[in-house]
Amino acid sequence: MRQNIEEIVSNIAIPFIEKEGFELVDVEYVLEAGNRYLRIYIDKEGGVSLKDCQIISESVSAKLDEIDPIKENYFLEVSSPGLDRPLKKEADFERYKGRDVEVKLYKPLNGKKEFEGMLIGLFDKTKIKISVDDEILEFDRKEIALIRLAVKI
Template identity: 60%
Template sequence: MDKLKIERTVEDIALPVTEQLGYELVDVEFVKEEGEWYLRVYIDKENGVNLDDCANVSRILSDRLDEIDPIDYSYYLEVSSPGLDRPIKKEKDFERFSGRDIKIKLFSPLNGKKVYTGKLKGLEGDMVVFEKAGEEMRINKNLASSIRLNEY
C-alpha cells in the first residue's frame, strides 16, 4: 500500500473516532524519518487541544487501527495539535481562516518563486485567493506542496 493510500485509509478510520470525541481531524501524515515510520494524526477543537486530549484520541484510535490493521509495517502513532503553522487543506479551512496570513509552498517555481505569502481571501474552485501588498493573487491549490497558516 502506498503512502497516500495509507493516509486516506487512516483518515477514514480516524474521522469517526475524532468526531465522536468532539475533535476536528485536521490532517494525517505517514512519513519515514531516520529509518522509522510515523503515523501522525493532527486534531483540534475550538479552544485548542491539550496532552490529555491527544492521549485520549491516541488510545481509542490505536485500538481501532489494531482491529483493522491497515498498515503492513511497524510504525509509531503520534496524535497532536496542528500547531501555529496549521495546514490548510479542506474547503472549510479556507473559509475558516479567511483573513489570516498564509504561506504557500509550490512543487515547482511559478514566476520564479516557490514560496508565496499573503492574507488568505478564500478558495474559488481550485484557486487559492490571497492578497499580497494590496494585490489580489491566485494560485491553483494543486500546484502547492503545502498551504499553512503563517502566524509566527
C-alpha cells in the first residue's frame, strides 16, 4: 500500500513540481510515532527555499484534496532533500559522479557495512562503483541500504 501511495502521489506532484522548475527527488509515506507523514522532496539548481516548498505544498495539497488518494489522516511535508541527499535515480548517479558518497550495506562486506569514497558511477543499472584510497569498490544496488552524498565539514 505504501509504495502504491508513493507512486500515485509522485504522478500527481510531478506536473506541479516541473512547472515550477523543480525536480522531484523522492516521495515517502511513513508512519512515525502514531502519525502518518507524506513527505515530498524537491530540488533545483541553486537550492530550495522555504517559499519554494510552500508553493509546491499548496499546489499539491489542493490536488490531493481533490483526488483524495489517501484515506487516512496524514501530515504533508515538502522540503529539500538536504546536503546529504540520498541517490536513488539513475540521473543522480550521473549528476554526482566525482563527489564523495557514503554507502551503507545491508550485510557486511569484508567485515564492514559502511564505506565512504568518490562516486565513479552506476553501471548496467545494477552496479555502483566508488573509489576508496585508490581502490575501486563495486556494490550491487540491491545490497545497498543507503547511498547518499557525504557532507564534509
